[in-house]
Amino acid sequence: MAPRAVRRIVSPEGFGRFLRWLSSDNEQAVREYQLIRRRLVSFFIHRGCTNSDELFDETVDIVIGKIDAGTEIVTPLAYCYGVARNVLRTSARRRKPVSLDRDFVSPQASDTETREQELQCLESCVTRLPADDRRIVTSYHEGRGREKIEARKALAEGVGGLNALRVRVCRIHKVLRLCMIDCLNRPAKAKSLEV
Amino acid sequence: MKDSFPDREMVRQYLLGEVVDDSEAEMKISEQILSDDDLSVVVDSVEDEIIEEYLEGALPESERKAVDEYFLEVPERQQKLRFMRLLQTYIDGREKVAEMSIATPAERQKERKPSTFTWRLWVYGQAAALVALCIAGAIYVSRSHNRQTLLEADLTSERNRSEQLAQVVTELQAPVVSLTLAEERVRSGTGIRHIDINSATERISLEIALMGHPKALSYNVQLNAPQSREPIWAASVLPLVSTAGDVRLKLELPARGLKAGVYTLVVSPGTARPGWHGYYDFEVRTEK
Numbered sequence: 486m487a488p489r490a491v492r493r494i495v496s497p498e499g500f501g502r503f504l505r506w507l508s509s510d511n512e513q514a515v516r517e518y519q520l521i522r523r524r525l526v527s528f529f530i531h532r533g534c535t536n537s538d539e540l541f542d543e544t545v546d547i548v549i550g551k552i553d554a555g556t557e558i559v560t561p562l563a564y565c566y567g568v569a570r571n572v573l574r575t576s577a578r579r580r581k582p583v584s585l586d587r588d589f590v591s592p593q594a595s596d597t598e599t600r601e602q603e604l605q606c607l608e609s610c611v612t613r614l615p616a617d618d619r620r621i622v623t624s625y626h627e628g629r630g631r632e633k634i635e636a637r638k639a640l641a642e643g644v645g646g647l648n649a650l651r652v653r654v655c656r657i658h659k660v661l662r663l664c665m666i667d668c669l670n671r672p673a674k675a676k677s678l679e680v
Numbered sequence: 681m682k683d684s685f686p687d688r689e690m691v692r693q694y695l696l697g698e699v700v701d702d703s704e705a706e707m708k709i710s711e712q713i714l715s716d717d718d719l720s721v722v723v724d725s726v727e728d729e730i731i732e733e734y735l736e737g738a739l740p741e742s743e744r745k746a747v748d749e750y751f752l753e754v755p756e757r758q759q760k761l762r763f764m765r766l767l768q769t770y771i772d773g774r775e776k777v778a779e780m781s782i783a784t785p786a787e788r789q790k791e792r793k794p795s796t797f798t799w800r801l802w803v804y805g806q807a808a809a810l811v812a813l814c815i816a817g818a819i820y821v822s823r824s825h826n827r828q829t830l831l832e833a834d835l836t837s838e839r840n841r842s843e844q845l846a847q848v849v850t851e852l853q854a855p856v857v858s859l860t861l862a863e864e865r866v867r868s869g870t871g872i873r874h875i876d877i878n879s880a881t882e883r884i885s886l887e888i889a890l891m892g893h894p895k896a897l898s899y900n901v902q903l904n905a906p907q908s909r910e911p912i913w914a915a916s917v918l919p920l921v922s923t924a925g926d927v928r929l930k931l932e933l934p935a936r937g938l939k940a941g942v943y944t945l946v947v948s949p950g951t952a953r954p955g956w957h958g959y960y961d962f963e964v965r966t967e968k
Contacts, residue, residue, distance in 0.1 A: 524714050533750050626771040655725035
């Protein structure tokens with residue numbers, strides 16, 4: 486595996502200037518920052534970047550430089566996006582070709598205990614879903630081939646179409662993933678109590 | 681999905697890196713995703729779809745290659761893939777359980793009904809197993825009888841050892857007892873705080889809430905023996921001050937050597953000339 490570059494960190498002073506530039510009101514500035522961060526990190530991820538957080542920091546660094554240089558900026562998000570595109574281009578030039586020696590499809594060689602723990606957490610998370618979401622997500626993934634397609638069509642009728650169903654399931658997946666992270670990070674004692 | 685949104689196929693190509701960077705289409709999608717949370721969710725759902733098809737082996741060769749070489753480079757997507765694999769395992773497991781429970785009695789009977797050959801094999805097999813079990817049982821009983829005497833001796837020795845261990849555990853229990861003092865000397869003699877200590881108690885974890893005294897940077901604490909003004913222990917303690925300005929002192933007193941009786945803790949500011957003294961009484965009760 487190639488060594489990763491050292492993570493860039495925006496300096497506290499620079500970060501403070503960036504926040505003040507976003508808004509003079511502290512709370513509003515933080516909200517704006519979180520919005521810009523969420524969207525730019527997603528942008529980098531969607532463009533296949535493995536280091537989205539670093540690229541975001543790099544973007545903010547550049548924007549801070551522009552603010553310090555007195556550049557007139559009207560819309561922060563749009564400006565940051567423009568910079569992010571340039572950062573992405575530079576990053577793409579640095580990016581090395583990917584090796585093909587990985588096997589993503591086969592289950593990871595995680596030990597049985599870990600697997601069991603993950604499944605227990607998942608079961609607990611699925612159980613905690615609202616009944617309707619639970620029904621949708623399990624029905625969505627049940628079956629194979631033609632049977633699965635037909636089941637999804639039937640399910641889609643109840644939620645406003647196939648695309649609406651996919652979006653709904655995607656949201657449920659997200660809830661489950663967050664719940665899983667929470668469950669797996671909890672101490673073993675708390676977990677067993679819940680189960 | 682809004683009309684202005686790119687269709688899912690376009691989003692799919694975008695996510696698989698098949699839309700050329702800086703092309704008009706790429707810029708348009710990127711900008712739309714950036715400014716519209718709804719589209720962002722659609723993109724996420726297309727991402728889920730790609731991962732699902734990848735796991736099912738349903739992707740055409742070119743897309744599978746793009747997923748391997750580009751799409752799954754992103755750690756966040758690898759996590760998604762692991763999650764989807766786990767979810768599928770979970771759902772498959774549920775399905776199996778459901779299939780077993782919803783099979784009709786006739787189906788279950790059919791599954792169970794053996795052929796003549798299987799039936800004979802089953803009967804003779806059972807007979808052979810029974811004979812083997814009897815022989816094994818006889819050997820087991822014989823050996824058990826011999827071992828019983830040894831086991832009884834072991835049991836007696838184990839009981840003695842358990843008793844000794846229980847004794848040690850008792851002695852090791854609760855080396856620290858806690859005591860919180862908030863009221864100064866109770867002149868009436870009633871309501872005084874007490875603690876029970878035994879031979880295993882090593883320390884008393886003490887917390888004193890100082891109220892009604894000027895604050896100081898540090899405090900002197902001394903312990904006076906019952907019926908005496910002579911200190912038997914003293915320390916200088918830094919205070920804990922809450923955001924509301926409440927002052928607390930936390931310290932540990934050695935418990936060894938303390939006898940039953942009413943002790944007094946005298947607290948004063950840690951300045952050269954103490955201006956005030958606080959007196960906190962507590963009773964020590966000893967247990968055997």
